[in-house]
Amino acid sequence: MNKPFNPHNCSEDWLSNDFLQKKGEFAYNWASRSMTIIEKIVKKNIKNQPLTGLKVGLCLHITKETSVLAMALNKLGAETSICSANPLSVQKEIAFHLANNNIKVFAKPDETVDQYHEFMHRVLNENPDIITDDGGELHSLAHDKATKSHKFIGGTEETTSGFHRLKIIESKSQLKYPVIVVNNALTKHLFDNRYGTGQSTVDGLLRITGIFLPGKHVVICGFGWVGKGISAILKGYGCKITITEVNPVNALEAFMEGFNVCKLDEAAPIGDVFITCTGQIGVIRKEHIEKMKDGVFLANVGHFDVEIDTEYLYKHDPCHKEISENITCFSLDQKKVYLLAKGRVLNLVGGKGHSSEVMALSFANQLLSIVYLSKNHNKLENKIYSVPQEIDKMVADYALGSYNIKIDKLTKKQKKYQGLLK
C-alpha cells in the first residue's frame, strides 16, 4: 500500500482504521453507480491498456468522484499519483481508499497551505508523464520542473481559472507541453460549472448556515456558467437575486433572466448573502464590506480564495471568532460579518462538492482526453487544445444512453438541406 505522505511523521492511525476503509470503499462504489460513463470507457479500452507505461499526476479535489477517475486510470494501465487541488478539499476516507488501491496519495485532511504546496512537489517528484490539474497550480510548478530534468508529454485542465493561467503561459510562448482544456468542452462547463456548482453551492450554504432562503437577497458576483447555475437554483428557492458583472453581454443576459443588475457598490447595502464566482481577484473589497448590513454572509465559489478581501477582514478584527464549523465571525465597527469556509470554495469545503452524476461528464472528458494524449502527443504542439469534438459528442451520447434517452437523427433530405450531403 502506498501510504499518504505524512509530513509530521505523526501517528498514521487513520490509515489503519477499518471504519474508514469501509467508508471509502462505499463512497467509491456509490459514486461509480452514477458514473457508468466512466465504466463504459474503461470497458471499451481495457483490453488495449492504452496507458501502460505512463505515469499520471493528478491535482484534483479528493472526492469520491475523483476516486472513480483515478481508479479508471489505473485500470487502463497508468501509474497514478494524486494531491489535492485545495487544502480543504481532501475527504479522508477517499484518500484512504485510494492509498489502499495502488494510488500514491500525497494529501492529508485539513492540510496546511505549506503542506498543500509540498504535496504538489511530491507528485512532480514521481515524474509523471501527464499532468491533470484543477486550477493550473500543478501545471505552473510542472513548468519550472520541465526546464530542469523531466519532459512531460501533455496535460489536461479541469477549470476556468486554470485555463486562464495556462492562457497567460501560452501567450508568452512558454507552454512546455500540449494541454487539453477539459473545462472548454460543452459537456463540461454547460453541466458541471452550471448545474453542478449551482446545486452544490446551495448545498454548502445550507449545510454551513442552515439559513432560511425564501425572501433572502442574494448578490452573486459573476454571471458566467457558475453564476448562471447558482442564480437559477436560488431563484427556485424564492430568493431575490442581484447580479454584478463586468461583461456587458453577461450583464444583459442576467437582466433578461429577470434579475436585478447593478454595481457591487449599490448592491452592498441590500444583500443578505454575497457569493463570488468570477475567477478574479479582489472582487468584494473594503469599500463594499463597509457598506454592508449587519449579519451578512460572504462566500466564494471561484477556484481560488482571492475573490473576497479576507486580509482586510482579518486585519480589521484580529479577535475574529470561529463561531461554528466554517463560519468565521468578524466584528466590524457596529456590525458582524460572517465569512464562510474561509473564503475558499464553499461547495467543496462546506458541502460534498458536485454530485457524481454531473462529475461523470467532466471526468469522462478527462479520461478520454488523457487516452487521446497518450496516443497523439507526438502530433501535438506545445499549445492549448480544446477537447476534440468527437470526444465531446461521445460523452453526450454516452450520457443520454445512461438516461435511456434516444434522440432523432437527421434524415438524408435534412442533411442535404443543411449542405452536409451533396
Ligand SMILES: NC(=O)c1ccc[n+]([C@@H]2O[C@H](COP(=O)([O-])OP(=O)(O)OC[C@H]3O[C@@H](n4cnc5c(N)ncnc54)[C@H](O)[C@@H]3O)[C@@H](O)[C@H]2O)c1
Ligand atoms: N467551486 C466549483 O466547484 C467550481 C466549478 C467550476 C468552476 N469554478 C470556478 O468558478 C469561477 C467562475 O467559473 P465560470 O465557469 O463561471 O467562469 P466564466 O468565465 O464563465 O464566468 C466568470 C464571470 O465573472 C465575470 N467577472 C469577472 N470579473 C468580475 C468582477 N470583478 N465582478 C463581477 N463579475 C466579474 C466575468 O465577466 C464572467 O461573466 C472560476 O474560478 C472557476 O474556476 C468553480
